[in-house]
Amino acid sequence: xxxxxxxxxxxxxxxxxxxxxxxxxxxxxxxxxxxxxxxxxxxxxxxxxxxxxxxxxxxxxxxxxxxxxxxxxxxxxxxxxxxxxxxxxxxxxxxxxxxxxxxxxxxxxxxxx
Numbered sequence: 001x002x003x004x005x006x007x008x009x010x011x012x013x014x015x016x017x018x019x020x021x022x023x024x025x026x027x028x029x030x031x032x033x034x035x036x037x038x039x040x041x042x043x044x045x046x047x048x049x050x051x052x053x054x055x056x057x058x059x060x061x062x063x064x065x066x067x068x069x070x071x072x073x074x075x076x077x078x079x080x081x082x083x084x085x086x087x088x089x090x091x092x093x094x095x096x097x098x099x100x101x102x103x104x105x106x107x108x109x110x111x112x113x
Contacts, residue, residue, distance in 0.1 A: 013090060015082025019075030020067070021090045022083060025097020027067040032104030034059055039108065 013021075038045040038055055048058035074083045085093065 012087050013085070015075045015080070016071075018082045018085045018090055019073070019077070020071035021094055022074050022085065023067045023071035025093045026070050027063050028098045028101030029104070030066055030101075031059075031063045032101035032108075034062065035105050036108045 038048055038059065045055045048055040052058045052061065077083050
């Protein structure tokens, strides 16, 4: 019987690649949503400005922290073998997440605030 690690190695991607790839997709979508939230709510923007002195610094810090935490967590899921995504599934996840994040921001600014 093959070990769980052998099954993961057959996916062709390391646990870190899968975990941080999925984290990039998540961070992209959350980034888009955060742009809309802070640009439409003066209260959110002011709160973010109070935290670090500028809303973009807080925004960037939150997104990088989310990326790092989600990537770390997902890389170590399933007993250290990481989340189970084939290379194709990871690629689709990345394209969908980055595209959706970009479309959220694009749609918001095209619509006009």
